[in-house]
Amino acid sequence: MKNDSTGPRGYRRPGLIRMLLDFVFPHYCKVCGHRLDPSENELCITCFLNMPRLEYNKDVINPTEKMLLTEKSLVRAVSLMQYSKESDYRNILFHLKYWHHPKVGQWLARIGAAELKEKGFFEGIDCLVPLPLTFRKEIQRGYNQCVFIAKGIRQVTGLPIIGSAVVREAEHSHQAGLGKYQRWSNAQGLFRVADADALRGKHILIIDDVITTGATLCSMIDTIEAAVPEIKVSVFTLALAK
Template sequence: MSILSDLWGDLRALFFPLQCPVCGRPLGDGMRTVCTRCRIEAPLTEYWRQFDNPLVRSFWGLLPVMHASALLFFSGGGGWRRLIHDFKYRGNWRLAREMGIWYGAELAECDWYRAVDVVVPVPLHWRKRLRRGDNQSEYLAEGIAAALGREVDRRSVSRRRNNSSQTRHSHEERWENVADLFRVRRPERLRGRHILLVDDVLTTRATMVSCGEAILRAVPDCRISVAVLAASKRHLVHP
């Protein structure tokens, strides 16, 4: 079986070579997730290396976070936007997990993220999950947790309702759209723990703040940190 599997892998690579999801070039030997050139040129924030950074400050007065970081800066166009849309809307969950592993490896180099006890992905409503087929934030969380050597908790936090997409709303409407959106079903699993909340893209912070507030209401003795794959520069200002 192993020989047949290896043979099929070689044939698939010959006729359908893997491509970099950012630039579209074929991935060479030893390349993982994205090509070497795109990895070098990636718009990394480096926020995980900074205890006090613009993302942390953007939560001031909104949500008490221990730490906050994003792997990438998110912009309206380009290859990195296509990469995110590939797993967010086109079901490429393996890509989400691989990006999580990359991000988690960076976080594992920092003492403050090694103090995390459990990784919690921001949940989707079951109707939206059924329509999409998966929750991309769960796969990001899986990759991050694997790199940190921590567990993923997918069940303790849930959405109360199937709210409309945030992309359809203005800045003010986004906050109203997520008000009282989340609930904690298993507070005993989070009690006294350092929680790393994970999501894919952060813009106004409304969804993350709503989720964090629900957790702190149910489990006031926990600590919360935030990790998102990408953050919009223009929203990294204190409201």
């Protein structure tokens, strides 16, 4: 695992170089926007401790699993936090997707994965499959934020990332701002399995940044189930939107 000096919460005592760098290049909390202390990483301690976390318990069906219950291959699912439209915690998603700070996703995923590992969430899972962007979107953005989230989980679990087995091919109109029904109809036929052999016989963990209606994730799972009927699927998202 990388970052041996990082504690389980991702906060550590800063070294001299870190303090000097922070003086020259200050960094700011991805939630409240206040300047971070050199000992803080991505979020200030206050925002980190007040994060609207969702707990995982393998014996209780959680809200993320409820949204995906129609998927016959689903084994388990979890989201790390839940936010509403008015919440400042939504800023984490903006930083991750639009403001070119994908490392916040990797950092949060690493912290969440360390907790989930203790609870047996990763038992039986063979590999990580980040939800793909269209080729055009990934070129425009310069990265796929879900790959960064997957890297955070890989740092804790050692599970390999399979990034090219499923591709996103259709450029539909933007999901944001659409009603529930429009999102569902818009999500049909978004994905294509490019390498079924890479998934065959596996229990995969699909990684997404946020689950809103579940339409996009269900579309991806349906596509994989059609190509690899024996697949087992679990899901990890950083956030669940209210």
